[in-house]
Amino acid sequence: MRKFSLVQPENLKELVAFLAKADGQRVILAGGTDLFSLLKDEILNPEIIVDLSRLKELFGLRQEKEALRIGALTTISELASSPIVQKNFFGLKQAAQSIGSPQLRNVGTVGGNLCQRPRCWYFRDPLFQCRKKGGSRCFALNGRNKYHAIFGGGICNIVHPSDLAPSLISLEAKIKIASKDGEKEMLLADFFTLPSVSLRQENKLQPNEVLTEVIVPKPSSHLKSTYVKFTERGSWDFALVSVAAAAEVQGDILKKPKFVLGGVAPIPWRLTVFEQMIEGKKIDEKMAAAAALEALKEARPLSENAYKVDLASVLLTRATMSLLSR
Amino acid sequence: MNQEKRKLKKGISRRDFLKGLGSGALGTAMSTHLIKPASADLERQEGNLPLLPKKNISFVLNGKQISVEVEPGESLLNLLREKLHLTGTKRICDHGSCGGCTVLINDQAVYSCLYPAFKVDGKNVLTIEGLAQGEKLHPVQQAFIDHDAYQCGFCTPGFIMATLALLRQKESPSLEEIKAGLNGNICRCGNQLKILAAVKALASIKGGQP
Structure with missing residues (x-):
């Protein structure tokens, strides 16, 4: 077992002060379901583990007038079983329920789900020094790439594994980030970064910052949402492709549709082309399928993952029809 | 099986118990010694937090209160099997994929291979060894x-x-x-x-x- 030092701040103030001045490599521990795997395989080699479990202010959900506030340390189980989520955010409930297994949902947190690292088998294998780990090449590009990106890849072809992120982006969620300089909010959609922007990490979080809260705006009365996820096996798995969709539904017309794909790109992939093609028009299944095919023409599959284009097309259609039927 | 049954009756060995008692007593002695001056809180707010190489924890394991010293990177599975010699909880994938290491923490199923041991401090842990009542199976x-x-x-x-x-x-x-x-x-x-x-x-x- 590798040796680490443990730091246990009692509150957010202590945490951000520590993050601002701490020397040495450190990692933030929320539930640990992803982090402990990364530590065991020495994919991450920090000196210090910063434990968040005493930060009471980061736990639980809070319904406010204009928004639902979800503390970063809320577990996935708590999110999935929350009456507010079940009532107002059907797609978010589906996404939360689709994550991992009961054992993982009982421990894994909302903040951790958004900040989890990619599942790329070259990244997770200590023997491959890939670009994401400071090496000089992406092994998936000319290697085994069945589970890799069809959008936004190139120098690194991971897919973002989060189920919550596409769903929360479709609901126009924001996140709150704290540092010693104070707190800031940003759209979750703006949080994630492509490998061409930051190769070593998947988001904008700086070493002195911590994600503290997710803020989901109050839905309009016509808002419907859904999450459709396709996995290779029936038991728990990461998405091969998933589609989070939200829109104001009026008869067979969708207004302000948001379609965000998971499992297809290094970040949750918003498909605005598809949104524009179906917005405000009378939709039937044939029309949705044709729009999906058209929108997916931008995809650039690798040698072993062209099936993801077909899969995405079917799931986009299903998600569209599911919004209309709800 | 016989061995496990014996262990089950005793819960933890005498040696483990004494070891646990020792570290627990030390923990108490230290915390009463260091009645913090107000400046300690200020120090903490400035970000000067102690870096702990080890941690003493106490928790309820299969109905018995125990105290033990753990390392920050140690999994609950490791603590159970290697230190407390409760080998009924299995290490199979060691990466949260197979479920062989499932235990209950405060009544919820978790993978002990991915659960930091230090986080069970103050909690209630139930393993397979805690189910049977003597010879009567659960x-x-x-x-x-x-x-x-x-x-x-x-x-x-x-x-x-x-x-x-x-x-x-x-x-x-x-x-x-x-x-x-x-x-x-x-x-x-x-x-x-x-x-x-x-x-x-x-x-x-x-x-x-x-």
Whole structure:
């Protein structure tokens, strides 16, 4: 077992002060379901583990007038079983329920789900020094790439594994980030970064910052949402492709549709082309399928993952029809 | 099995108990010594937090209060198997994929291989060793035997603990709920149908408390 030092701040103030001045490599521990795997395989080699479990202010959900506030340390189980989520955010409930297994949902947190690292088998294998780990090449590009990106890849072809992120982006969620300089909010959609922007990490979080809260705006009365996820096996798995969709539904017309794909790109992939093609028009299944095919023409599959284009097309259609039927 | 039964009666060995007692006593001595001046809080607010190479924790394990010293990177699975010698909880994948290491923390199923040992401080942990009452098996254990719900048996403790967590949440889950409740556990011998039969039988009576 590798040796680490443990730091246990009692509150957010202590945490951000520590993050601002701490020397040495450190990692933030929320539930640990992803982090402990990364530590065991020495994919991450920090000196210090910063434990968040005493930060009471980061736990639980809070319904406010204009928004639902979800503390970063809320577990996935708590999110999935929350009456507010079940009532107002059907797609978010589906996404939360689709994550991992009961054992993982009982421990894994909302903040951790958004900040989890990619599942790329070259990244997770200590023997491959890939670009994401400071090496000089992406092994998936000319290697085994069945589970890799069809959008936004190139120098690194991971897919973002989060189920919550596409769903929360479709609901126009924001996140709150704290540092010693104070707190800031940003759209979750703006949080994630492509490998061409930051190769070593998947988001904008700086070493002195911590994600503290997710803020989901109050839905309009016509808002419907859904999450459709396709996995290779029936038991728990990461998405091969998933589609989070939200829109104001009026008869067979969708207004302000948001379609965000998971499992297809290094970040949750918003498909605005598809949104524009179906917005405000009378939709039937044939029309949705044709729009999906058209929108997916931008995809650039690798040698072993062209099936993801077909899969995405079917799931986009299903998600569209599911919004209309709800 | 005999060995495990013996351990089960004793809970933890005398040596472990004394070791635990020692570190617990030291912890108490240190914290009473260091009655913090107000400046200590200020120091902490400035970000000067102690870097702990080890940590003394105490928690309830199978109904008994214990104290033990753990390292920050140590998993609960490691603590249970290597330090406390409770080997009923199995290490199979060690990466949260198979369910063999499932234990209950405060009544919820978790993978002990991915759970930091230091985080069970103050919590209630139940492992497979905590189920039987002497020679009398827990109803979930008995159901697995009655339905021949295993072949090699390596995944069985994890399946039994996941089943117990499921039944404590809902006494009579439907078939779909059973499948969802146990989908974090893998049986590579292919005994899923018999496992389902065992859990279905339990669901049709009631989830028992150990």
